[in-house]
Amino acid sequence: MAGIERFYPLFQPEHYDLFIDVNREQKTITGTTKIRGNASQAKIAVNQKDLQVSQVRANGNPVPFTTDDEAEAIRIELPAAGAVELELDYQAPLTDTMMGIYPSYYEVAGEKKQVVGTQFETTFARQAFPSIDEPEAKATFSLALKFDEHPGETVLANMPEERVENGVHYFAQTLKMSTYLVAFAFGDLQSKMTTTKSGVEVGVFATKAHQPKELDFALDIAKRAIEFYEDFYQTPYPLPHSWQLALPDFSAGAMENWGLITYREALLLLDPDNTPLETKEVVATVITHELAHQWFGDLVTMKWWDDLWLNESFANMMEYVAVDALQPDWHVWEMFQTSEVPMALSRDATDGVQSVHVAVNNPAEIDALFDGAIVYAKGARMLVMVRALLGDDALRKGLRQYFVAHQYGNAEGKDLWQALGDASGLEIGKIMNSWLEQPGYPVVSATVTDDGQLTLRQQQFFIGGGTDKGRQWQIPLDSNYAAAPQIMDKPELKLGDYKSLRKQAGIPFRVNVGNNSHVVVQYDPELLADILEDVETLTPIDQRQILQDLRLLASAQRIDYARLIPLLQQFAESESAIVNAELYAVANSLKMFVTPGSPAEQELREFFGKLVQANVNRLGLLPRTGESNDDQKVRPIVFNAALYAQLPDIIEQAHTIFTDHHAGLVSLPADVRALILKNEVQNYGSADLFDQLLTDYTTTNDVNYREDLAAAVPNVADPQLAERLVSQFKNADVIKPQDLRAWYRGLLANELNQQVAWDWIRNNWDWLEATVGGDMEFATFITVTARIFHTPERLAEFKAFFEPKLETPGLEREIKMDTRTISGKVDLIAGEQAAVLKELTRNV
Numbered sequence: 143m144a145g146i147e148r149f150y151p152l153f154q155p156e157h158y159d160l161f162i163d164v165n166r167e168q169k170t171i172t173g174t175t176k177i178r179g180n181a182s183q184a185k186i187a188v189n190q191k192d193l194q195v196s197q198v199r200a201n202g203n204p205v206p207f208t209t210d211d212e213a214e215a216i217r218i219e220l221p222a223a224g225a226v227e228l229e230l231d232y233q234a235p236l237t238d239t240m241m242g243i244y245p246s247y248y249e250v251a252g253e254k255k256q257v258v259g260t261q262f263e264t265t266f267a268r269q270a271f272p273s274i275d276e277p278e279a280k281a282t283f284s285l286a287l288k289f290d291e292h293p294g295e296t297v298l299a300n301m302p303e304e305r306v307e308n309g310v311h312y313f314a315q316t317l318k319m320s321t322y323l324v325a326f327a328f329g330d331l332q333s334k335m336t337t338t339k340s341g342v343e344v345g346v347f348a349t350k351a352h353q354p355k356e357l358d359f360a361l362d363i364a365k366r367a368i369e370f371y372e373d374f375y376q377t378p379y380p381l382p383h384s385w386q387l388a389l390p391d392f393s394a395g396a397m398e399n400w401g402l403i404t405y406r407e408a409l410l411l412l413d414p415d416n417t418p419l420e421t422k423e424v425v426a427t428v429i430t431h432e433l434a435h436q437w438f439g440d441l442v443t444m445k446w447w448d449d450l451w452l453n454e455s456f457a458n459m460m461e462y463v464a465v466d467a468l469q470p471d472w473h474v475w476e477m478f479q480t481s482e483v484p485m486a487l488s489r490d491a492t493d494g495v496q497s498v499h500v501a502v503n504n505p506a507e508i509d510a511l512f513d514g515a516i517v518y519a520k521g522a523r524m525l526v527m528v529r530a531l532l533g534d535d536a537l538r539k540g541l542r543q544y545f546v547a548h549q550y551g552n553a554e555g556k557d558l559w560q561a562l563g564d565a566s567g568l569e570i571g572k573i574m575n576s577w578l579e580q581p582g583y584p585v586v587s588a589t590v591t592d593d594g595q596l597t598l599r600q601q602q603f604f605i606g607g608g609t610d611k612g613r614q615w616q617i618p619l620d621s622n623y624a625a626a627p628q629i630m631d632k633p634e635l636k637l638g639d640y641k642s643l644r645k646q647a648g649i650p651f652r653v654n655v656g657n658n659s660h661v662v663v664q665y666d667p668e669l670l671a672d673i674l675e676d677v678e679t680l681t682p683i684d685q686r687q688i689l690q691d692l693r694l695l696a697s698a699q700r701i702d703y704a705r706l707i708p709l710l711q712q713f714a715e716s717e718s719a720i721v722n723a724e725l726y727a728v729a730n731s732l733k734m735f736v737t738p739g740s741p742a743e744q745e746l747r748e749f750f751g752k753l754v755q756a757n758v759n760r761l762g763l764l765p766r767t768g769e770s771n772d773d774q775k776v777r778p779i780v781f782n783a784a785l786y787a788q789l790p791d792i793i794e795q796a797h798t799i800f801t802d803h804h805a806g807l808v809s810l811p812a813d814v815r816a817l818i819l820k821n822e823v824q825n826y827g828s829a830d831l832f833d834q835l836l837t838d839y840t841t842t843n844d845v846n847y848r849e850d851l852a853a854a855v856p857n858v859a860d861p862q863l864a865e866r867l868v869s870q871f872k873n874a875d876v877i878k879p880q881d882l883r884a885w886y887r888g889l890l891a892n893e894l895n896q897q898v899a900w901d902w903i904r905n906n907w908d909w910l911e912a913t914v915g916g917d918m919e920f921a922t923f924i925t926v927t928a929r930i931f932h933t934p935e936r937l938a939e940f941k942a943f944f945e946p947k948l949e950t951p952g953l954e955r956e957i958k959m960d961t962r963t964i965s966g967k968v969d970l971i972a973g974e975q976a977a978v979l980k981e982l983t984r985n986v
């Protein structure tokens with residue numbers, strides 16, 4: 143495949159006049175783009191994809207041009223280099239790909255409707271208008287938009303509308319910005335508005351399929367988040383408004399278009415009266431993530447896609463910083479520990495993983511960059527390390543300098559390190575480059591050596607094997623012993639005589655207290671026993687970390703997997719949500735060691751029954767008013783485990799709750815709704831129930847209820863129903879392509895239905911590629927498959943199917959890593975199964 147040709151050096155746009163006419167009925171886009179700029183040479187090119195350009199004029203005169211689809215461009219011959227105004231007339235089809243300009247489909251009171259929106263990141267602006275579609279090519283934009291308009295429709299863009307003339311909507315000229323952040327939308331929308339202290343207009347927009355109250359939560363968070371960032375960054379929000387728009391069809395989670403942020407409906411809208419706290423936290427972090435980008439990403443933008451991490455890592459850290467400031471009672475950094483941290487630690491332990499900063503060699507690799515576990519989660523962990531080293535005062539001072547130096551322009555990683563280094567006096571770049579430029583992370587081994595010395599060593603950590611290339615990291619140690627330095631920058635450190643250090647400190651030795659450093663810690667048995675003795679006195683984050691590190695070490699076969707089993711009982715009465723989340727992550731991982739239907743599986747179910755007892759008895763199945771945040775979150779975790787345990791009284795109780803709400807299932811308490819439905823589908827399933835739930839799925843406008851249904855229905859126990867379910871996978875009227883992965887994954891995770899799901903994806907791969915292949919989430923269909931498979935048979939089938947696809951642009955790394963993920967589990971099970979099953983028998 144051809145490398146990426148960059149056109150900005152040839153032609154530097156200053157201003158675009160965009161005229162775009164969208165016809166929903168005829169499914170066409172017609173446009174004229176005027177670009178004023180400077181041509182460095184006479185032969186230039188501008189990006190386009192799937193545009194039929196009929197004429198190109200330079201300073202009013204037609205000039206010769208050729209279309210180069212391979213380079214996603216048209217090549218233009220100007221009479222001479224220098225200042226020029228280009229004018230291009232074009233047409234394009236309006237397609238349903240969720241890229242470029244695209245319609246979203248929904249129904250209100252039985253009437254099918256459309257709202258049109260845009261998605262230009264990464265390289266899809268070129269599908270909407272000819273442009274130098276590179277982040278560095280910042281320019282101003284004046285948009286004139288026409289469409290087959292119906293009375294009462296709303297039209298939105300990056301900037302406020304200035305006037306309407308002859309059905310054309312003219313918007314104020316933007317500030318200098320990148321093409322991928324341009325956005326507009328129109329349709330029959332409702333909205334809620336407010337204004338920040340500094341006078342920024344904030345709005346939330348959604349289709350009228352939703353109840354007005356579903357917009358309230360987002361409006362409150364968005365307003366307060368903008369106020370928070372204006373203060374934290376010491377830099378005003380740069381635009382007159384900040385619109386948040388929920389689109390019924392949306393491929394990613396949300397998109398930070400400057401002034402017009404677009405969201406998946408389930409990540410913006412919620413029923414304030416019946417939504418789990420955890421969902422509120424997720425929605426809040428998505429909003430604060432996108433709003434963090436309005437400065438970091440939009441005002442200052444990465445120079446090229448290889449520095450995507452600069453945008454995403456930063457926004458992924460700031461989303462937590464902001465929510466923690468807005469809702470301190472949520473302890474949202476605990477959620478960071480359950481979402482970002484384990485995701486980064488498991489993926490980054492697989493050999494072949496990309497580094498956070500990575501070169502981009504061909505266009506398909508741009509989309510492959512959006513690896514949630516690396517660019518987002520690991521990157522955020524890196525910045526959390528930076529923040530811990532710097533403190534907030536220096537961080538804020540450095541950020542302000544960074545914004546002042548680079549606003550309306552572009553930056554690279556080194557520019558951020560420079561600004562933060564200047565503000566703190568620390569050599570941030572030197573420390574961070576070991577994390578940024580190298581894939582993977584270290585295991586820090588803490589041992590008492592034969593001479594009695596407390597010794598630390600670092601070495602790259604692999605799950606599923608890997609080649610040790612001698613990589614070393616600069617590790618913030620965060621030890622509770624003063625003898626440990628702030629940064630470990632050597633392969634080995636001797637901290638002194640263990641006995642005297644232990645006596646002096648009076649507490650067990652630990653490193654990575656608070657779990658901010660991106661490492662796994664392996665204590666020798668003596669040191670570990672010392673910690674475990676009083677493990678209850680540690681913070682929930684630290685308790686969770688101990689369990690999590692042991693799970694990872696066991697997955698890497700550095701300790702016995704069976705060792706985890708008695709440990710689980712030690713934590714089983716914990717009332718902390720994040721400890722329970724990890725406890726059941728470990729417990730669930732034991733499922734791969736038991737064959738479905740075997741006596742060993744029965745023992746594992748019994749073991750689950752013992753684990754859940756204390757918390758299930760304490761909490762019951764239904765939420766109670768006034769209970770703690772932890773109790774709200776622990777309940778669904780232990781409820782789900784109790785269903786696996788097949789506890790008869792739990793199954794019956796859940797069935798009774800279902801029956802009480804049969805007339806309106808949406809009114810089930812949302813905290814446990816998915817589990818009540820799952821229990822019903824699994825244990826009381828019928829074709830009638832299946833039909834009812836699928837009908838609810840297609841007709842309800844409550845987005846959280848929809849997600850609960852998608853989580854529950856794939857648990858059907860009747861193979862015929864599973865077949866009926868996959869027969870709807872290609873029917874966008876039932877399951878939208880954006881939601882398909884969740885359904886596929888759900889079916890695949892259920893042993894009974896795994897074959898049906900696996901056959902479906904293999905038989906329909908071409909359709910899948912044609913439908914969602916162009917977007918950045920496509921490869922995750924492979925990822926979710928590999929997370930579930932763990933037998934030699936599935937490994938062989940996986941390889942047989944995916945290895946011939948290694949050449950598909952953007953899929954190579956994913957297929958190789960996922961193959962390693964499965965083969966790692968196959969090896970692990972072969973090596974540890976006998977001991978795990980023996981230990982299980984001992985513990986039931």
Ligand SMILES: [Zn+2]
Nearest residue numbers: 431435454457
């Ligand atoms: Zn982002």
